[in-house]
Amino acid sequence: MSQRFTLDGSEALENELEQSCHEIAREVARIVPSEMLQALVLCGGYGRGEGGVLKTEKGDRPYNDLEFFLFIRGLARINEHRFGSAIHALEQKMTAKIGIDIEFKISSVETIAQGETTMFSYDLVQGHRVFLGPEDVLQTSQHHTDARKIPLHEVTRLLMNRCSGLLFAKSRLLASDFSQGDADFVLRNIRKAQLAMGDAILAMEGRYHWSCRKRQEELIHHGHLFMPKEELERHHREGVEFKLHPRQAVESREELSCLHQKVVDLAWSVFAFVEMKRLRRSFADPAMYLTSGDKCPETNQVKNALIRLRCFGWRGWKNGLAFRYPREALLHAMVVLLWRPEEVDYGFLSKQWVQTVSDWQQAVEWYQKLWNRFN
Template sequence: MSARFTIDGSESLERHLAATCAHVRSGVERIIALGRLQGLALAGGYGRGEGGVLRENGSDMPYNDMEFFVFVRGSTLINDRLYKHALHQLGEALSHAAGLDVEFKILSLARLRRSPVSMFYYDLVMGHRWIIGGDELFTGCEHHRDSTRIPLHEATRLLFNRCSGLLFANERLAHEKLTAADADFIGRNLAKAQLALGDVVLTMSGRYHWSCLERHRRLQEHPDTDPELLSHHAAGVAFKLHPHRSTKTRDELITELSALSQLARNIFLQLESRRLAIKLSAPVDYIESKTNKCPEVPLWKNIFIHLRTRGMPSGITRYPREHLLHELVSMLWAGRQATASSIRQYAALWNRFN
């Protein structure tokens, strides 16, 4: 891993991020006894050395969240109950001082070793910065190092989340007055989608990589890459490394979102046709298909979720994300009007099953 948090951030920013990590370490060690604490790793962009640098008023400032994995011996469920609240309080206290969100996820090394391959765990194992511990802790996690093993449902999940961002951005564009905060929210979600579309195509071909710069190089070198997709991905990489607050007009944002949404639609249909082994020529085909859209989720888990939580919109044998996928396709591409009420309902469920 890079010794830096960013590619070209100022030394002042680098020192600020290093100091935040030091405060995180001391805070975690106060909460969790060393006999139970196995390790502490910074993941995300800053953990990979590709963190965002926001340049304003002549200064470099942090932009992304700082995502820390706290590896604790024993049951993750029990450890969540023991330490989650205290770690959340620590994160809130440090976030204010750091000028960015500090977040924690509790996990055990044993659970990571036995977990199936996912994009999330691949990124963690391949791109991280140790605050406590070292790479010897990832012994037994070799299956997470092979990006060709990332299943297609992981690409669907990434596209689902980024297209949900487009849906939320579209709702902001419907506001009577477009505020600076709205424009920034929309621009950020457009950039995330631009990056994700290329990442999804790479995952489909087994060429995904933890580094956004390497992913873009792989897109560039492939002769079949669509020039429009490549242009969007370049913009997404540029925003990830050097984010900025959007100053575009409503009309400019509408035009950009429309073009991006159309490209996302085409990639979504291509991906889901392949993943589910069904022919999808139009969004309505996806909505009307009775095929299980989340076959990777075991039946027992679906039934458990429905028994535990009343009012789930999908059938008892189906994972709730299937309902969200249908709603997304319907509102974003199939012509159904997305009202403020329907967006709120969607967002509430999306926050639980994204």
């Protein structure tokens, strides 16, 4: 594993990131007692040596978030209560200083080791940088390095999150005002979705790899019968290039809107294919998806009922949805808002969300609130 943060960023950028991570580590060590602190681990693109490099007139700059796992002995919920405020203040302080978002996830080594293999745990264990604690801190989690163990509902979750980005991008494209920041947001979410479509196919087939470059090679060397191979490869290639070398949008709103629609159209084909394999039912169109039963069969019904009670109150147990995981409501809403916006049944969405919505924009705003909790 490379000890660089980026593939080809300047030495000045590499040094800046190195110094920033060590400064963050020193601050964390002041917050968490040494007898409780297990490790501070950088994950994400920079942790894997494939962080984005933004070219500017002032030189190379970081682009992606710096994502850290903060491993503390004990229960995460208790540690969140004890250290969360100080850690959140550190996030804000370092975000302002470095110019990119700094994020911490409080957990424990034992929690990762005992948990289900996910795309996130796979990427974490396969590629990371340790800034506090022993280098082999994740030795007990090596079972997460087998991509074949990534369950299909994780692939659906990846697509849900990236297609949600397309939905939020569409909201920006339809707004009356459209700034450079909006254009950058739209382009970034289009590129993320382009990358995710190929990644989803690889993960579904047990061929996912932590390196986006390796995933690109894997797509090139294997055919895909359900859609044009060249189209999937082209979109994935553009996604990889943006991940490694992001840029500001120079396209007009009309050009971005055209590209957005092309990606949305292909995304339905990929999403429907993955869901057909996961749920063992075919979906000729989005309308069929809405009426085809439980979308989260891997979840526990009793836990679902408690989650709905906490999220929606007693109303969450109405309409025959008491035992359904709230992410199902997101999947239903995403499908109709993104792929059938002219046919939205707002009564259906209101029932799903236990919240009255009456138009597309209001529905997207409420969708984002729920997505922030269950993505």
